[in-house]
Amino acid sequence: MASLAFTPHLRNVIDPTPRPVAGATVRDALEACFEESPAARGYVLDDQGRLRKHVAIFLNNSRGDPATILETSVSETCEIFVMQALSGG
């Protein structure tokens, strides 16, 4: 299974440590986490379900294109990391 981790900045709303996740896309993987920690959803996605402007998602240590990363396919060996972009603080 792919692995998904969050920035420690989100520790108040979700366990940030890496965990195995099921799902065909990055969005699927995130939604699986949000089912367990629903409060985290609004921190990563806006009210239209889009990636927040100042949140970055890395896939295998490469920053994903914000416009397409949520629908990007993930493989069994993918490592997904969600962090705050340093532009928005």
Next chain:
Amino acid sequence: MSDRLLISTRKGLFDLRRSSTNAWSIDSFQFEGRPATFTMRDPKTGTLFVSITEGHFGPKLHRSNDDGNTWEELNAPAFPDGGDDAKSIMVFWSMFMGANGRLWLGTIPAGVFHSDDLGDTWHMNEAFWAIEGRPKWMGGGFDDSGVHSICIDPRNPDHVSVAISIGGVWRSEDGGASWRSTCNGMRADYTPPDLAEDPDQQDPHCVSQCAAAPDHLWMQHHNGIFKSDNLGGNWTEIKQAGPSTFGFPVAVHPSDPDTAWFVPGVKDEYRYPKDGKFVVTRTRDGGQSFDVLDKGLPQAASYDIVYRHALSIDKTGNRLAMGSTTGGVWVTENGGDEWSELPERFPPVAAVTYV
């Protein structure tokens, strides 16, 4: 008299209490490191609400049912799903509780929501969202237009006025089922000249309503100071008010509609006190004349600007408090004749609220 102040800052929420000797001290510091935008307290239930605007993680609403000891994050309202180009909420910018227990919420981009259960569930005001002139509204200091002032008539909670930067002042007399623009008399000299009186181009920075005489509204507009004595039916411009008529907040005396306070700055590409002298202006005669109040305020090299929600008045009309962009907080107990500066150096202040 109110002995409690909530200071919403770039780095969290400070809860201040006044001792019997007119000294204010920090009772608690909450939401550490998180930008607090606005705070309000329901006068009936004592429920506290705070708007947090996370730089990375978006706007949040929190509520406390135990006077600020503990907080819970609320399910945030959302704009309708409108496809890839749909707007999303950037800031929960203003809140006001009507006498009927209906909580109103204004947002950036300019939207209006209400809740009848203290924020458990929210309903978007569809009629406001559908206002025809909305595409002409613009951001004023933000990327999009926003609702920063909500005035609910204490005589009838269905009578609501809201103000938008930039989009004018709108009024509903049917609980939000319909809205009409109330901008007659306003003037916008920052637009192409032919659009100066266009209601949708007006930039009210803040609108306040006199609690005891609710027909009377005062407005700090981007263009200057305006007042209305007929619920916004007509606005009259006040062209002279001390060093400048530019600023952001306005406070109205709760029982005297002719008394109001402003915090002037040099408009509008500078936005700091004229000559570095930080003053408050006050009228007691409906805008015919203004006192320039400077006792206790820095009179040299001051670049403090007070944002639209950062000037608060208590129910007596004697106590006012204000906080600045450079972290100064001042209080007065005699209507502004004399100010005292708190010793703390706060983070940039977004809002000050007597509770």
